[in-house]
Amino acid sequence: MNIDLGKTPQRIVCLTEETTETLYCIGEQDRIVGISGYTVRPPQARKEKPKVSAFLNAKIDKILDLKPDLVLGFSNLQADIMTQLVRAGIPVHVFNQRTVAGIFDMIRMLGAMIGESAKTDSLMVELKEGLDRIKHSAAQLPRRPRVYFEEWNDPLISGIGWVSELIHIAGGDDCFPELASCSFAAERTIHDPEEVVRRAPDIIIGSWCGKRFRPEKLEERPGWDAIPAVQQSHVYEIKSANILQPGPAALTDGVTQIHQLIQKWSQDSA
Structure with a gap:
């Protein structure tokens, strides 16, 4: 029997800036279909991507219209937004990094989620080398x-x-x-x-x-x-x-x- 292993997420909404910047850093920005209105990094994201949220609230209807196959959030502060999306049948993931190690874990997990671990591994090496310098x-x-x-x-x-x-x-x-x-x-x-x-x-x-x-x-x-x-x-x-x-x-x-x-x-x- 052939098992369909499915596809990695191709239509991602990022409700905070760090996941947006990470995806741009590894050249996977085309997957992003919506971002936070507070996003300033990288600058081109504000020009290219629809703004669908603040931090504590979001335009749920606008997010649903984008037909995301993954919505990424941060911390308990976005729990209410994510609850609404889960009830609407949208796959979500909430990161909760609070330390330097946690930031690296977030980058590593994001790479695995989208099937681009090699790219995020390279990014992490670059970031670690910068910290070491x-x-x-x-x-x-x-x-x-x-x-x-x-x-x-x-x-x-x-x-x-x-x-x-x-x-x-x-x-x-x-x-x-x-x-x-x-x-x-x-x-x-x-x-x-x-x-x-x-x-x-x-x-x-x-x-x-x-x-x-x-x-x-x-x-x-x-x-x-x-x-x-x-x-x-x-x-x-x-x-x-x-x-x-x-x-x-x-x-x-x-x-x-x-x-x-x-x-x-x-x-x-x-």
Whole structure:
């Protein structure tokens, strides 16, 4: 008896940016039929692909009209969207990567799902080599700065797991490592802003998820003028699309920007 093993997905909707970017990285963008409206990487995706969702909501009818054979989402925050699609008979998969290893696992699994493991294996080798180069460069630094990463300003929310790991790879030490393993933003809330002052970061990086970072507002907080990063003008922004997207962007542009800021701090501190 001949068994039909079926086809790999050919009409994929990506409800977050990291799967879109991964598919473009491996040259499989023609499979994508719909993307998130928040997608900015790669730039051509916004020009080429229909936008069918935000992050917490989606145009279900529009997705169904695209007749996808796979919809990819991220985390429990998109569970309601995925439930509606499952009830409509659409195959879905929700990734939940929160660490650097998790990002590699996502890329590996996506490659297997579409029958292109060789391509994603090559991408992972390239990404790992890039991280190794940064790690080697960071090892040459005379001292590791303390880095405070702020994901949100009201309330204060510190960096998620992969951000904390990338800070370490880039040559710094996360000021709030005990919060980095917490998956949910509410669990990474810093309830006492003076705790940031006490931990005395040498560098502050703001990436207010989805809105422009305002360093002048941060520097006006009571007591924050005593922080070394504020005193020595080492307060910076990294765009959310480059660091808060748990995919290729964070492992390339995101970590590179962190490393460059640490190198600048090191030169200024010499």
